[in-house]
Amino acid sequence: MVIIGGGINGAGIARDAAMRGLNVLLIDKGDLGAATTSASTRLIHGGLRYLEHFEFGLVRESLREREILLKIAPHLVKPLAMTIPIYRQSKRGWPTIQAGMILYDLLSWRKSLPRYRMLSRSETLECWPGLNPQGLVGSAVYYDAQVEFPERLVGENVRSACEFGAEVLTHTRVTSLTGSGVQFAGQFVEASVIINAAGPWVDLVLERAPVKSPKLIGGTKGSHIIVPVFPGAPSNAIYLEARSDGRPIFIIPWNKLFLIGTTYVRFEGNPDEVRCEDWEIDYLLSEANLALPDAQLTRDSILDTYSGVRPLPNQSSTRRHYIREHPQLPNLLSIVGGKLTTYRSLSEECVDLIFRKLGKEPPPCRTATEVLTADEHR
Numbered sequence: 301m302v303i304i305g306g307g308i309n310g311a312g313i314a315r316d317a318a319m320r321g322l323n324v325l326l327i328d329k330g331d332l333g334a335a336t337t338s339a340s341t342r343l344i345h346g347g348l349r350y351l352e353h354f355e356f357g358l359v360r361e362s363l364r365e366r367e368i369l370l371k372i373a374p375h376l377v378k379p380l381a382m383t384i385p386i387y388r389q390s391k392r393g394w395p396t397i398q399a400g401m402i403l404y405d406l407l408s409w410r411k412s413l414p415r416y417r418m419l420s421r422s423e424t425l426e427c428w429p430g431l432n433p434q435g436l437v438g439s440a441v442y443y444d445a446q447v448e449f450p451e452r453l454v455g456e457n458v459r460s461a462c463e464f465g466a467e468v469l470t471h472t473r474v475t476s477l478t479g480s481g482v483q484f485a486g487q488f489v490e491a492s493v494i495i496n497a498a499g500p501w502v503d504l505v506l507e508r509a510p511v512k513s514p515k516l517i518g519g520t521k522g523s524h525i526i527v528p529v530f531p532g533a534p535s536n537a538i539y540l541e542a543r544s545d546g547r548p549i550f551i552i553p554w555n556k557l558f559l560i561g562t563t564y565v566r567f568e569g570n571p572d573e574v575r576c577e578d579w580e581i582d583y584l585l586s587e588a589n590l591a592l593p594d595a596q597l598t599r600d601s602i603l604d605t606y607s608g609v610r611p612l613p614n615q616s617s618t619r620r621h622y623i624r625e626h627p628q629l630p631n632l633l634s635i636v637g638g639k640l641t642t643y644r645s646l647s648e649e650c651v652d653l654i655f656r657k658l659g660k661e662p663p664p665c666r667t668a669t670e671v672l673t674a675d676e677h678r
Contacts, residue, residue, distance in 0.1 A: 301317060301322055301323065301324055301325070301491055301492060301493040301494070301495060301654060302325045302326075302327065302481070302482045302489060302491040302493075302494050302495070303317075303324065303325070303326045303327065303494075303495040303497055304327055304328075304474050304482070304494070304495065304496050304497060304498050304505055305327075305328060305495075305496070305497035305498040305499060305501070305505075305635075306326055306327070306328030306330075306331075306332040306333065306454070306458070306468070306470065307328075307332075307333055307335060307336055307337040307454065307497065307499050308333065308337045308450060308453065308454050308457070308640055308643040309497045309499070309635050309638050309643050309646055309647065310326060310328070310495070310497035310498075311326070311332065311333065311453075311454045311455075311457035311458045311461070311643075312457050312643040312644055312646065312647035312667070313495055313497060313635075313646075313647045313650050313651060314326045314457065314458060314461040314466050314468075315457045315458070315460045315461040315464075315466075315647070315667060316644075316647040316648055316650075316651045316665060316667050317461075317466075317651050317654065318460075318461040318462075318464035318465055318466040319460075319461075319464050319665075319666055319667065319670070320651060320655075320662070320663045320665070320666075321663065322651075322654070323465065324461060324465070324466035324467070325466070325467050325468075325469070325489060325491075326458065326461070326466060326467070326468045326469070327468075327469045327472050327474060327482070327484060328468075328469070328470050328471075328472070329471065329472065329473040329474075329501075330470065330471060331470055331471075332451070332454050332455060332458055332468075332470060333450060333451040333453075333454030333455065334451070335499060335500075335571070335608065336499045336500060336571075336608045336609060336610070336611060337450050337451065337454055337640065338450060338451050338606075338608070339522070339524075339606050339607060339608020339609075340450060340522075340608065340640050341522075341524065341550055341552070341559065341561055341562055342446060342447055342448060342449075342450055342552070342554065342559065342640075343380070343444060343445070343446055343447075343550070343552075343640070343641075344365075344366050344369050344370075344377050344444065344445040344446065344447055344640065344641045345362065345366065345444035345445065345641055346359050346362040346363035346366055346404060346407070346408060346444065346641070347359050347362050347619065347639075347641075348400060348404055348442075348444075348539075349548055350362075350619065351400050351403055351404070352400075355619070355620070356407065358619060358620055358642075359404070359407050360407045360408075361642055361645060362639065362641045362642055363404075363407055363408035363411065364408075364645075365641050365642050365644055365645050366408075366411075366444065366445055366641055367408070367410070367411055367412065368644060368668050369445070369447075369641070369644070370412060370413075370445055371671075372667075372668070372669070372670065372671045372672050373447075373453060373456070373671070373672045376447050376448075376449065376452055376453050376456070376672070377445050377446070377447050377453075378445060378446055378447075378448075379413055379443050379444075379445055379446075380443065380444055380445055380446040380536065380537055380552075381441060381442075381443055381536035381537065382441070382442055382443065382444055382536065382537045382538075382539050383424075383427075383428060383439050383440070383441050383534065383536060383537070383538050383539065384397055384439055384440045384441075384442075384538075384539045384540075385424065385428075385431055385432075385436060385439050385538065385540065385591070386436070386437045386438050386439055386440065387434075387435040387436055387437060387541075388435040388437055389435055389543075390437075390541050391541060391546050392541060393437075394418075394437055394438060397418075397440045398418055398440065401416040401418070401440050401442055402416075404416070404442065405442075413443035413444075413445075414443055415442075416440060416441060416442040416443075417440070417441045417442075418438065418439075418440055418441075419438050419439045419440070419441060420438050421433075421436050421437060421438050423438070423439075424436060424438055424439040428534050428535075428538070429532070430531070430532025430533065430534060430592045430593075430594050430595070431532075431534075431538075431591065431592060432590060432591055432592065432593050446537075446552070446554075447640070448554060448555055450640060453672075456672045456673070457672065460670075460672060460673075469484075472484050472485055473485075474505065474508060475508060476508045476509070477494055477496075477505070477508055477509035477510075477629070477632060478509075478510065478629075479510075479629055479630075479631060481494075482494060491631065492631060492658060493631050493632075493633065493654050493657060493658070494629075494631055494632045494633070495633050495635065495650065495654075496632065496633065496634040496635065497635045499571075499609075499611040500517055500519045500567075500571040500608075500609035500610075500611045501571055502516055502517050502611060502634050502635070502636060503515055503516055503517050505634075506626075506634065509626075509629055509632060510628060510629060511626045511628045511629050511632065512628065513624075513626060513634075514614070515614045516613070516614055516624060516634060516636045517611050517612070517613070517614055517636065518566070518612050518613060518614035518615055519566075519567045519568075519571070519609040519610055519611055519612060520564055520565060520566055520567055520609070520610045520612055521563065521564075521565050521566075521567035521574055521607055521608070521609055521610075522561060522562035522563055522564060522607065522608055522609075522610060523561060523562060523563045523576040523577070523580040523581075523584070523605060523606070523607040524559050524560060524561030524562055524576075524584075524605065524606055524607075525559075525560050525561065525576070525581060525584050525585070525602050525604075525605050526554070526557055526558070526559060526560075526602065526603045526604040526605070526606075527557065527558050527560065527597055527601045527602055527603060528557055528558070528601070528603060529556070529557070529558065530558070530592075530594075530595040530596075530597060530601065531594040531595060531596070532592045532593070532594030532595050533553075533558060533592070533595070534551065534553075534592070535553070536553065537550060537551065537552040537553065538550070538551040538552075538591065538592075540587060540591050542583075542587045543587065543590050544583070544586070544587065547564055549561065549562070549584070549587050549588075550562070551588055551591065551592070557603065560584050560585075560588050561584060563580045563583060563584070565580075567609050571608075571609045574607045574608060574609055575607055576605035576606065576607045580607075581599065581602065581605065585597050585598065585599070585601075611636065611637060611638065612637055613636050613637045619637065619639055620637060621635065621636060621637035621638035621639075621642070621646050622636050622637060623635060623636070623649065623650055623653060624636055630657070631657070633650065633653065633654070633657075635650065644667050644668065647667065648665045648667065648668075651665065652665070
């Protein structure tokens with residue numbers, strides 16, 4: 301099989317497929333994990349806000365996968381305390397937040413992380429004195445997880461795949477796909493199955509195949525800014541409801557710095573050209589300064605910015621993924637959507653489908669129990 305795309309989904313599929321005995325070639329036009337994966341908020345989370353859209357199955361899957369990743373990659377995926385300040389003017393008041401906390405705990409009842417806590421106004425300000433006190437009612441504290449460097453998670457999945465015989469080509473652009481294989485760099489490789497795991501580039505890859513497909517990706521751009529530690533900086537992550545539009549924003553300790561993000565805007569351009577725009581910087585600075593007035597962050601505070609395109613299904617707001625089959629090219633599968641948190645279960649689903657397409661019974665998947673080994677232990 302040939303996998304096009306070396307982000308977290310392509311890497312996870314490569315590892316699972318190689319561990320189950322398939323011959324795997326993974327191809328990426330750039331560096332592994334250098335696009336959408338590295339442009340994420342770097343959280344391994346259950347998707348608390350998905351509860352509002354009644355996506356209980358997705359939240360349950362995400363919480364299960366969070367627990368698995370805490371066990372198979374504890375050197376990369378670590379618990380992260382999250383605080384949600386609750387204000388009188390918030391769209392989601394104390395009862396709504398508490399109900400969400402209860403449900404979040406129920407959907408992850410076997411979790412290893414601590415349960416949520418509801419704190420009063422005085423308790424909140426005692427723990428986080430930098431928070432804006434005006435209109436503050438209290439807060440909720442719960443736990444998700446953080447992967448500071450998702451690029452390493454990609455790399456360790458790929459290294460594991462290579463230990464089971466997979467081959468990898470980076471900085472290699474696929475030029476055409478056929479019913480018998482893949483053309484790239486003047487070479488042709490035969491493949492029984494081709495996986496289009498190119499993330500926001502999925503539709504561009506399909507343009508090189510003899511298929512007629514509707515637009516699969518309806519991407520949204522998300523941008524982040526990186527700033528140094530600032531006055532009033534919290535000791536853990538803050539999950540805000542933006543004052544201007546009610547969207548979620550995170551202020552997260554990261555690599556002895558802070559990540560602030562993310563924006564959320566439809567993106568129809570070339571993902572290679574995605575950039576953090578001036579209005580996004582102004583938006584994130586404004587919301588951070590409203591939440592933590594002592595910060596007084598300015599453009600001069602910014603050390604870096606980054607942006608990426610979420611490969612969401614077209615004409616859908618769900619974060620659920622699906623695997624698209626192409627009747628005109630039966631050996632081609634396209635991965636649409638997906639989250640950093642659920643890459644492993646997506647990979648398991650995809651490899652099970654590959655075996656069925658090959659007319660074989662899928663061998664058991666072992667990626668939920670086989671630990672990813674840290675670089676220094678190899």
